[in-house]
Amino acid sequence: MFHRSVRLLLVAFVFGLLVVPITADDHTRTDLLATGDPYDAIRFDDRDPGVPTPRNILGHDIGERFTRHAEMIGYLRVLADASDRVHMHQYGRSVQGRPLVTLTITSPENHARLPRILERNAELTTGERNAADRARSLARDSQPALVWFSFGVHGNEGSNMETAIQLAYILAAARGERIDGLLRDLVLVIDPSLNPDGQMRYVTWFQNIMGSEPNAHRWAAERSEPWPGGRSNHYLFDLNRDWSWLVQPESLARLRHYRAYRPQVHVDFHEQGADSPHFFGEGDTPYNLNIPISTREWLAKYTEDLSRAFDEFGLLYSTRERFDYLYPGYGKVTPVYHGAMSVLNEQAGHSRGGLAIEVEPGYTLTLAERIRNQLIVAITYLETTQRFRAEQLERFASFFREAVTDENSEIYFIARDNDPALLAKVWTLAEVHGFRIETLDRPISSGAVLSYQTGEPIDNHTLPAGTWVIRSAQPMGFFIKTLFEREPEIEDPDTYDITAWSLPVVFGLDAWYAKRSIPTLSTSPLAEWTRPTGSIEGDGRVAIMVPSTQYHFPHALGLAAHHALHSRLAGDAIEMPDGVVVPPGSLIVHTQRNDADAVRAFERDLVSAGLTARRLARGISTTGPVLGANANRRFVHPRIAIVRDRPTSSLDFGATWHLFDVEQRIDHTIVLADQLGRLDLDQFNVLIIPNCWGSIGAVFDDRIVERLDAWVRSGGTLVGVGSAGAWASGRILRIDGSSSDDDESSDKEERPVASALTFEERRARSVEDRIPGALLQVRPDTTHPIMFGAPEWLGAVVRSGRTLPVRDNGFVLARYADQPRLAGVLSDRNASRLANQPAMTLHRHSGGVVICIADEVATRGFTHAAQRLLLNAATLGPSMTSRHQPLGDEID
Ligand SMILES: [Zn+2]
Structure with missing residues (x-):
């Protein structure tokens, strides 16, 4: 019965047909229009008919049904070919091989000088003394502000990619002074789909389950996505927690591309539950206190403009609640550390929204309305940024200056002899996020150097020359400090995501830090570093030994199983006659017991994985069990x-x-x-x-x-x-x-009953x-054979308690540990319960x-x-x- 009205509603919102009365059911929507038609503000009704519309190419209007990722790419290609305002760039591929693209949208004049614009933009990120002056002079000299819109990091938040398509079309086709001004003053980058694999998981499921028409019933099957849902990427990672760590290829490729622009404003488009209001602007405490107060003040200014726009449309919204800025890996937070006024936007809808959902009797929320609201947000952010272009450029330049001159800067030290695989991870983060690593010119021994395990100075500890040094007093310093500090300062423990992640601890690095400057510190930049290649040392013919202490040792065990090699696990530390030390748990592959080809393939794979191993010439040991001893238990291949x-x-x-x-x-x-x-x-x-x-x-x-x-x-x-x-x-x-x-039964102390x-x-x-997620000290029993190769202590992010x-x-x-809390929110009660x-x-x-x-x-x-x-x-x-x-x- 309401199917027909749903179909009408779907296209009506985006295409401005709302002045046509729809059905009696939809009175709330028509009331909305009683005050006039503010929609032209986002539709830019005067459009160039020569620019192909989504319908021309896709065969459907945006909002009518979900667009498949490949269709979206096809349309954007046509749009970029047809419009001299739009350039398309492929910056990577998803795990499943889908192209990751951005559109750069600005005036043809700005496109012609884009390299120069980006070069000047980069000049503002150096943190030099005159940076703010330089920003002011660039602003006078018509330097555009850079804006970046991220859509669809969560693949099942259906309006995001659709909004990106419609927005790209509008900005390409619109005519008149207003659009000319926006394109002159801004360079906009649109990433239409950060998570194509998740988007396709959702859309494919939805298209399979819906009938000939969308069903708005709250209990329709199209409300309930099956496990795992389209939120995550191929490996089911939440990419909205990965912006800082870059574990997934989508994140890594995106950040490299993002860094080439470094926008002043970044908006992360999401959706939340269908029954929620629209959320925009300022988040909630806890903020990460490494974020400068100026960024928060700007969030408030944009929030004010957005609230006016939403009031004009009579739309329900919320702000200043729920979403915190503590964890560094959110899409709204990492860009803050790259200098952006970065902000979250959450339209109601989400997976359950489908194409239409009856939110309350008489009010059906359609995909088209969701897109319309997202367009209001997008256009408002563009116009507000245009208005504050000069101020944004100046704030941006000052951000990096503030980081360089931060009075609370810290210094981090990372031992050079950490596992190369882990050093490589640090190196990649530094390279992609753009921070500087130095090395110690000569050894230092200072009471200022503190332990990550205890937060206390280490007696008589000397850091050798060559130790890696990362100072937070550099342009990316606020980000560095957020990742490397032992513990974030948390203003409000009431939060929903993890509250500690100190990189050196969670990576398991030998590392130290200092909270004050060290006068004797002498360093040189580490401009180049390449991960040492794997190697097999020695030419003994008795056995190949792979030390258990390596980061990729589990991979080595997997290789031994893969090549079906008979092997043993060192039952204790062993010292060989030639001085080679075999750590407990190390893998011992007896050459003579195994097929020569399999051994060669094993060695080749070890080397290509960056592992080091040693060929042993003797079966006898100086101390510890001899190689053939029963104490070296047989390695049973895991299946x-x-x-x-x-x-x-x-x-x-x-x-x-x-x-x-x-x-x-x-x-x-x-x-x-x-x-x-x-x-x-x-x-x-x-x-x-x-x-x-x-x-x-x-x-x-x-x-x-x-x-x-x-x-x-x-x-x-x-x-x-x-x-x-x-x-x-x-x-x-x-x-x-x-x-x-x-x-409650585990309470050690008496507490009043809840009632x-x-x-x-x-x-x-x-x-x-x-325990929203605290970093706790865990102590493996390294005398147990299954824990051989594990460290004496490690930091684990604990959420359950x-x-x-x-x-x-x-x-x-x-x-x-006896005192388990290393960092993050953990009440004294929980600390004593877990000790x-x-x-x-x-x-x-x-x-x-x-x-x-x-x-x-x-x-x-x-x-x-x-x-x-x-x-x-x-x-x-x-x-x-x-x-x-x-x-x-x-x-x-
Ligand atoms: Zn989301």
Whole structure:
């Protein structure tokens, strides 16, 4: 019945047909127009008919249905060919190979001098004393302001890419003084789809589920996207948490391109729930205090202009709430550190919005209306920036000057002998984000140098010449400080995302920092650095030894399994007669026991992965077990299955998948959760269940529990992470006592019952109990063979506050430190609750083992230290099972 009206509404909003009465159902919309027609303000009704419209090329009006990514690329190509205002540039490809493009839109005159414009823009980023003067003089000399619009980092927020298409068309086709002025004063870059793979996942699903007409019913099937949804990219990463870390190729390519422009204004277009108002402008506390106050003041100015525009249309909106500026990896935050007045915009709609949704009786929110609202925002940001062009250029230049002269600057030191794979990650971040690394000219020993572990000075510690030095007193300093400082200062603990991420800690680097200047510091710029290539040293013929202390050691184990090499794991530190030291847990491949071709292929793969190994000439040792000793346990090749789909958390499954598929490249098979009752588990000896959302028991019923139980007993290694770890403890091992942050029974101190508290006290208690994501110190038991190669301590981003139960005969492979908090929001109550508690356990279960990890460890692909816990569990677990080690019971 309302199908027909929905169809009409879909095109009406964008194309200005709203003056036509629609249906009686839609009275709220027609009321909106009673005050006149403000829509020309965004439609620019005088348009060049020679510019092809989306309908000309796509066959549909924007808003009528979802546009597929390839169709969008096709239309933008035509538009760029037809218009001398529009240039298209491909800056990369998504994981699945879709082109990542931007449109640069400005006057033909500005296009002709674009290299010069960008060169002058870059002059404002040097942080020099006269930068603000230079900005003023450039502004007088008609230097345009640069604006960048990012659309669709979340692929299932349907109006974003559509808005980009319509906006590009309008800006290409519009005629008159107003558009001429905008194109003269601004250079706009539109990234129409930051996450094409997610967009296509959503659109393909939606097109498959909708009928001949969209159905606006709140309970229509087209409301409920199946797992994992289109929000994330191919590896199910939330790209809106990856702008700083650049783990995913979309982020890396985008930031390189973004840096070539460095806009004064950046707008990140999103959608939130269909029942929400439109959100724009100022966010909520906590702000990262490294963001200069001037940026916040500008957010307020733009918010004022946007509120006027929305009031003119009589639209509901919100601002100054919910969305914080603390975590550096958001799309609204990273650009701030690159000098932009960067801001979030959230239209109502999202995945559930579909093409139309009846939000309340009589009001149907259509895709077309969502696009219309986004256009209001886009045009307002352009016009406000045009009005404040000179001020924005000056603010931009002053931002970098402020960073260079920051009174609270810090210095970071990174040991040169850190693993080259990790140094390479730091180097890439520096290169792409544009910050400077130096090296120490001569050793220093200073009381100003502090430990990341304790925050305290280190006695008699000398940093050798060649140590990497990163000073925050440089143009990108606010970003550097945000990434490298031990702990962000947090003005308000009530927040929803992680509150600590200190790069040197989460990467597991040997590193130090200083909060004040060091007079004796003498440094030189490190202009070039290339990662050392992998190598196989020595020419011994007895065995190849791969040291376990390397970052890519799990990959080496994967290679040994891949090439089916008989090998052993060093049971202790071994010193060889030629002085070579074999760290505990290192891989020993006996040459003579293995096929020569397989050994050669193994060596070649080691080298190309950047690993170092050594050919050993003797089987006898000076100290520690000789190579053939039983103490060096047989390495049982892992045959790994990783569970995906409900009930796993798509983000945590994605991080795990990426870890095994890309980061460490270890052979594995992805299996579906709902097939665990059927698939032949004996094909695998390791099963990883990533952290789950919601009820695990709803999917893993009694029959699956029985199967897993039997499979473990017959020699399997079950690895449960996060809530799956707690589930495995309870359901497979049948031990009670996993506790979490909302578990009242674990209280050590008396607290009044919740009902005795006022509403406000209850809120305060929930903030106290919650761990939004803190950096906690975890101490692996490095004497346990499965933890060989792990560091003495590491920093893990903990969100659940869960601890694991352990039986008397179980092993605690890692526990939270006595003082667990390294950084971030963690109440004293939670700190004392977690102190010394198990973070990772191992239990023998008849012939197999169950390994539980209390919290996600591969978070967002940047927690390189903590992910080792999961990697060791998966690669070494089978070697710990009694079934495969008939020689003894040495781990018991
Ligand atoms: Zn979003």
